Every structure is written in C-alpha cells, then in structure tokens.
Amino acid sequence: MKTISAVVEHYIKKKPFLQSALAQGIINLTSLSRIVKPEIEEELGKEVRNGAIVMALKRLSDDLEFRATHKIVKVLKNIGEITVRSNLSDYTFLSSETILAKQAKLLEEVHKNQDIFYTSSRGVNEINIVVSNSLDKTVEELFKNERCTQKAENLSSVTVKLPAENVSVPGIYYFIFQRLAWEGIVLYEVISTTNEFTILVNDEQVDVAFKTIKDLKTL
Incomplete structure (x- = not known):
C-alpha cells in the first residue's frame, strides 16, 4: 500500500532542482503542498489533507538537508586549487x-x-x-x-x-x-x-x- 510519504518522496526525487531547494530550506512547504496536492491525490486515488503533505515534505527536507550537509558539502569544503x-x-x-x-x-x-x-x-x-x-x-x-x-x-x-x-x-x-x-x-x-x-x-x-x-x- 502506498503511503503519502512514499508518494511525496517519489514526486520530489523526479525534480532535481526542487529537491535541492528543499534541502536548503528555501521553499514554503505549505505553498508547495497546495501545488503538488492534485498529483499526490491522483497517485494515491484518494483525497489528502494539505497538512499531511506538509509533514511529509518536512520529513523529506530534513533528511535531504542531513545528507547534503554530511556528505556532499563535506567534500565541497575540501575543494583544492x-x-x-x-x-x-x-x-x-x-x-x-x-x-x-x-x-x-x-x-x-x-x-x-x-x-x-x-x-x-x-x-x-x-x-x-x-x-x-x-x-x-x-x-x-x-x-x-x-x-x-x-x-x-x-x-x-x-x-x-x-x-x-x-x-x-x-x-x-x-x-x-x-x-x-x-x-x-x-x-x-x-x-x-x-x-x-x-x-x-x-x-x-x-x-x-x-x-x-x-x-x-x-x-
């Protein structure tokens, strides 16, 4: 059974620029949830509350930020000449x-x-x-x-x-x-x-x- 979190994560991962913006915390999650809601509901086949999408986006952005900060950014800080x-x-x-x-x-x-x-x-x-x-x-x-x-x-x-x-x-x-x-x-x-x-x-x-x-x- 598909979950809201799984569908939201799949949606975001198909949009690299959006994924990066989430990792940097520069997107209003409430506004984004209203934009993506129709596609999430279509994928799940049922109505979904905006609050549930916001929570899924928040968990995902926290996870993306952690990975970016502790892996990619760590490497980039050591760029040489x-x-x-x-x-x-x-x-x-x-x-x-x-x-x-x-x-x-x-x-x-x-x-x-x-x-x-x-x-x-x-x-x-x-x-x-x-x-x-x-x-x-x-x-x-x-x-x-x-x-x-x-x-x-x-x-x-x-x-x-x-x-x-x-x-x-x-x-x-x-x-x-x-x-x-x-x-x-x-x-x-x-x-x-x-x-x-x-x-x-x-x-x-x-x-x-x-x-x-x-x-x-x-x-």
Missing part, C-alpha cells in the same frame, strides 16, 4: 583514421611551450581539442583536411581539484553544475579526470563561474 586560464579556442572535429596522427603533431608543438593550455577528449564520433588561441593557426594548418564541425573562441577555463573522496559520494558534480546553471552560466565543455574537472565558459562569464565554485567551499 582552482585554476583559471583565458584566451582559449575550442575545436570539434569528426573522428577519422588520420586525426590521431594530427593530434600527435599538435602535441609536439604544445610541448615546445609549457605555458600553452591544451586538453582533448574523444567521443564515439567526435574529437574535441581546447588550446590557447596562440596555437589557432597551427591547429588549423595541421587539421585542414579534417572536418571541423564547430569552433568557439574567446573562452576561458576553470579547473578544479577535488578531494579523493569525490568518487565515493554521489551527487558531487550535480551539486556543482546545478549552482552554475542557477547563475545562467553556459558550459561549452566539461572535461574531467578522477580528481579534477575543467569547465569551459565564455570570457564574460568566467568571473561568475570562478566565484560560484569558490563559494562552495564556504557552504
């Missing part, structure tokens, strides 16, 4: 039999100057390359016979060092990217390793992106 790089270009090429050889030649150029930013990721059908814009001519010459589907300029990167326990706590990336989304930040690329991730954003948004991530340490 945050590095910002500017003047970047982002290229997307279709995969081909020759493109890896071109990348090898590009890496030779990158190794000649340690101040050059370079990162790359490979999907099933695409290869993405992010480099300092001082290498734009080199990239365009080396890859002139490859099919470039997109190039974005005037970008900056924010690289974040995460504590090792980030791999054992669910929701870390969601929590971070949710904050960035709330600030209206558009992510051109997200590139990650085990304990580090890099986001690529427009130059105009890099200061807000940096502050948003930095502020996570003070939650």
Whole structure:
C-alpha cells in the first residue's frame, strides 16, 4: 500500500532542482503542498489533507538537508586549487583514421611551450581539442583536411581539484553544475579526470563561474 510519504518522496526525487531547494530550506512547504496536492491525490486515488503533505515534505527536507550537509558539502569544503586560464579556442572535429596522427603533431608543438593550455577528449564520433588561441593557426594548418564541425573562441577555463573522496559520494558534480546553471552560466565543455574537472565558459562569464565554485567551499 502506498503511503503519502512514499508518494511525496517519489514526486520530489523526479525534480532535481526542487529537491535541492528543499534541502536548503528555501521553499514554503505549505505553498508547495497546495501545488503538488492534485498529483499526490491522483497517485494515491484518494483525497489528502494539505497538512499531511506538509509533514511529509518536512520529513523529506530534513533528511535531504542531513545528507547534503554530511556528505556532499563535506567534500565541497575540501575543494583544492582552482585554476583559471583565458584566451582559449575550442575545436570539434569528426573522428577519422588520420586525426590521431594530427593530434600527435599538435602535441609536439604544445610541448615546445609549457605555458600553452591544451586538453582533448574523444567521443564515439567526435574529437574535441581546447588550446590557447596562440596555437589557432597551427591547429588549423595541421587539421585542414579534417572536418571541423564547430569552433568557439574567446573562452576561458576553470579547473578544479577535488578531494579523493569525490568518487565515493554521489551527487558531487550535480551539486556543482546545478549552482552554475542557477547563475545562467553556459558550459561549452566539461572535461574531467578522477580528481579534477575543467569547465569551459565564455570570457564574460568566467568571473561568475570562478566565484560560484569558490563559494562552495564556504557552504
């Protein structure tokens, strides 16, 4: 038999932004109960009092707050170095039999100057390359016979060092990217390793992106 608490929890978990807002205690539970009441009653097949929904939401928000505070927030408070790089270009090429050889030649150029930013990721059908814009001519010459589907300029990167326990706590990336989304930040690329991730954003948004991530340490 379905209970009010179970149905309310199922409803909230289908709405990540609502779930996070509940965890932070920034939603009026009485108002929310009136909004969700029709769906809860439909799921249960009977009338439900607003007070019962409010109590279910209160128990759920307390539980969500506990989990966020003692797991995700604990990890985020230990965020390490945050590095910002500017003047970047982002290229997307279709995969081909020759493109890896071109990348090898590009890496030779990158190794000649340690101040050059370079990162790359490979999907099933695409290869993405992010480099300092001082290498734009080199990239365009080396890859002139490859099919470039997109190039974005005037970008900056924010690289974040995460504590090792980030791999054992669910929701870390969601929590971070949710904050960035709330600030209206558009992510051109997200590139990650085990304990580090890099986001690529427009130059105009890099200061807000940096502050948003930095502020996570003070939650």
